[in-house]
Amino acid sequence: LTRAPSMSDDEAPKKKEWVPFSKRPEWSDVVPTPQDDGPNPVCPIAYSDQFRETMDYFRTILKTNELSPRALDLVTEAIKLNSANYTAWYFRRKVLAALFEKDPATYNYRKELGYVDGMCRGSPKNYQLWYHRRLVVEQLNDPSEEIPFTAEMLEEDAKNYHAWAHRQWVVETYKLWDGELPFVDHLLREDMRNNSAWNQRFFVISKTTGYASKEVMAREIECAFSYIRKAPNNESPWAYLRGLFVSGVKFSEYPQVKDTCLEFSGKYVACPHVVSLLVDIYEQEGTPESKENAAALCVKLATTMDVIRQKYWRYREKNLH
């Protein structure tokens, strides 16, 4: 049989010896419900006994709609085995709602946040888990742990898409803008190739000061160039720099862009990004001479500097505006 150990970042409870439900006295009143996969299912899965039995018991409490403490234990085990199961998460929230009412000292959103913390660390890329965390935070109406928590998750994996999406939601919902640009700066100092951090930079500024003012534009242009000087072949600051001009601002309004690119084209002679941006700048200038310059640079990119994209650069050469 083929194994695919890289598939799952769910951990089956391995540390303690798993006790079958059929051997647990507290479950003796429950009749398990087997799955009916029909006579010839497509791609059946070779379930472990643990998986099969846990789900057999889970099916029963879903049928009876039992919203009890032991149901919470069972759905916790079911989630561990199949953490993408929307039904399990939905049922969990129903059980929690019932238990919060019955016994708020033992069951509350604060405790649930602790559970989610542990699960997130084990399964940092689980969509349902992050969504569940969002709901818990909303119910608590308390984002105070979210900034340090996402920072910690990003320490583990600085490009975790879920962590970034959650962080954007927290920052925007609770207006926690103040610390965000310093956080981006910190991440860029750690890894200037972290494109997620560059994206966050764009997000923060777009939603706070915006890019309309000359001061902000000049500052951000210089920020991009400062990182480019450290590693000219890093695509992220180039994408960011170009991104400053997509709203309709012209390169000619900020002559330092062309000047610096021309300077770089002498210094970083093998860097395709410099030449690529010069193509855009010349194309935008729109004179016959600038168009010739742009075309010549496209040829240079196609033939020597960015050969894997030669067909793209030939296409650009033929289609300059």
Place this chain on the structure above:
Amino acid sequence: STWCSLKAHMGDEFERAKHLRFLKQCLKVLPGPYASQESNRMTLAYFVVSSFDVLGEIDQISASDRAQYIDWIYAQQVHPDPSSPNPTALCGFRGTPFLGDAFNPNHSPDIQPASPEYNKSNIAMTYTALALLRILGDDFARINRPAVLSGLRGLQQPDGSYAPVAGGAECDMRFLFCACAISDMLGDWSGIDKEAATTFIVNSQSYDGGIAQGPLQEAHGGSTYCAVAALYLMGSLSSVKRMDDLVRWCVHRQVTGFQGRINKAVDTCYSFWIGAALQMLGYHSLCDYNAIRSYSLSCQHPAIGGISKWPDTFPDVLHTYFSLSGLSFCNEPGILPLDPALGITMRAAGDWANARPPKQYDVSTL
């Protein structure tokens, strides 16, 4: 060690026979670790069955197996619940019979759902169920179209995006794509507010030209595919504000194979996500698809077949499928042409898909 492995199974030969063996085994049974994806079993089946089709080998699945697989798929259809205030809210297809329902492919009224409240469809399972049915040659006769479309309508959010299930879940570009693919395959767009959907997509184009899961998030190959395919199916590709930037972003994802984001590692599945996006936009010819092909082939497993995301790792059905699909855009011999928008072969998509292949940029003049 990676270099030695690459030499040992040089990425020049497409190991067709080994992949077929791998796929046949997966069709019979998936190993235990896949249980963590039990709830998504419909998508796993789609990866495996569509792989057979992409290899031109759908006939390796016998007629009787095909009929029984079709039954299994229909047994996952969620039918209207007359006891509910909104009877079609949960309609569509499930991923798995994990709730314990009795096998009921023909919707016999004598069989009641095990747990009606929890018997929810999932939009990605509905999409892959329809795709599977089409691949296996079913005529959709047992689909309750009004119910599916009504359920679909209920999943669209005010901002135009889609949730995958009723009752609360994350909403992002993936499910908007699923909604469009479902509508296209059913030939009925009453489940989608196209304008709202298009607005969501347009708002999700990043400063760098790629498209993210939602507004102001990071551009990503998966969400870019979903967005482009959705617009393509809706007939509104021209709504993209910065098409040049989108094409540029896609083309710049090529390192050897494709990466999914700027400065991330290459991964074979992007040969489909980015490759198909470029195909729909009309510019796949601008890539170096020999390099894409080489990378994908270097990720074939020399012993067991299948294709992984990187060289020297175990293959999984998702990366196998998307690598094979990605090879379709590289004109690999023995791989059937793919409908990039639906993610199934042109053969499976049928006549109307053949009527809308994208206009490709003519590279003969370059």
